[in-house]
Amino acid sequence: MYNGIGITTPRGTGTNGYVQRNLSFVPTKRDRVEYVKDADMKKLETLIEKKGNAEILEHEKKRKIEVKCMEMRDMMLNNGYDEEVTNQKVQKFRKMLIEREGLYDKTDIEYDEFGRPVAKETHQLAQANDEKNRKLREAFGIGEYDKKKKAEQKLEEAKEIERRKAELASKLYTIIQDEKPEEPEPPKKEKEKKKEREDHHHRHKSNDDKKRKPTPEEPTKERSSHKHSKKHRNDDSDDEESRHRRRRERSP
Numbered sequence: 001m002y003n004g005i006g007i008t009t010p011r012g013t014g015t016n017g018y019v020q021r022n023l024s025f026v027p028t029k030r031d032r033v034e035y036v037k038d039a040d041m042k043k044l045e046t047l048i049e050k051k052g053n054a055e056i057l058e059h060e061k062k063r064k065i066e067v068k069c070m071e072m073r074d075m076m077l078n079n080g081y082d083e084e085v086t087n088q089k090v091q092k093f094r095k096m097l098i099e100r101e102g103l104y105d106k107t108d109i110e111y112d113e114f115g116r117p118v119a120k121e122t123h124q125l126a127q128a129n130d131e132k133n134r135k136l137r138e139a140f141g142i143g144e145y146d147k148k149k150k151a152e153q154k155l156e157e158a159k160e161i162e163r164r165k166a167e168l169a170s171k172l173y174t175i176i177q178d179e180k181p182e183e184p185e186p187p188k189k190e191k192e193k194k195k196e197r198e199d200h201h202h203r204h205k206s207n208d209d210k211k212r213k214p215t216p217e218e219p220t221k222e223r224s225s226h227k228h229s230k231k232h233r234n235d236d237s238d239d240e241e242s243r244h245r246r247r248r249e250r251s252p
Contacts, residue, residue: 057127065097 010017069090076086137143 061101065094065101068097069094 007013007017072093073086073090076089077083081089
């Protein structure tokens with residue numbers, strides 16, 4: 001039995017009961033998508049917003065100048081120059097390097113032959129990014145981004161919108177007060193309208209009946225009903241007399 005598949009005992013199967021896996025099966029591997037985590041996003045944001053430390057960059061600049069001056073000093077002493085002359089030459093060389101670095105390389109970033117910045121340290125990368133953003137802002141005429149100023153600007157815009165809404169509402173209210181439309185009559189219900197029509201019809205009918213005089217040929221309802229009841233009583237009496245007569249004839 002392998003992985004819950006097969007029989008519990010090989011008895012009666014004609015086999016030794018050994019079950020092995022399919023060696024020819026090739027499992028399909030799904031491409032795993034690794035999403036950027038919040039921590040990684042925060043790191044990237046800090047790297048983007050991080051500005052280079054000016055003191056560290058200035059220190060690196062001075063260190064490079066001093067290294068070049070020491071190399072020149074060693075070279076002159078090895079060639080047999082006097083120490084005083086060597087110090088004077090090194091001092092002039094140092095001033096020249098400081099002036100050149102101050103005028104032509106203010107950002108302390110090395111550039112390749114195509115004018116692209118070549119930065120190796122984190123502070124140099126941050127400074128190169130700041131320089132690039134500065135050039136873009138100058139090209140598009142955008143000021144430097146400030147979070148506090150941006151928040152204050154948003155609050156002022158929200159207040160301005162609320163003020164405009166209040167002014168518009170007050171204007172509409174004054175217009176409505178000046179021009180009051182006549183209030184329309186409330187519509188009558190269908191039942192009330194129907195009742196009014198029926199009453200009007202009955203009134204007209206009664207007025208027509210009063211105006212019209214009855215003719216002598218037309219019998220009134222009372223006379224006809226009286227005659228009908230009298231005739232009915234006479235018929236009943238005739239029936240009783242005939243019944244009494246029959247009884248007398250039958251009796252011996």
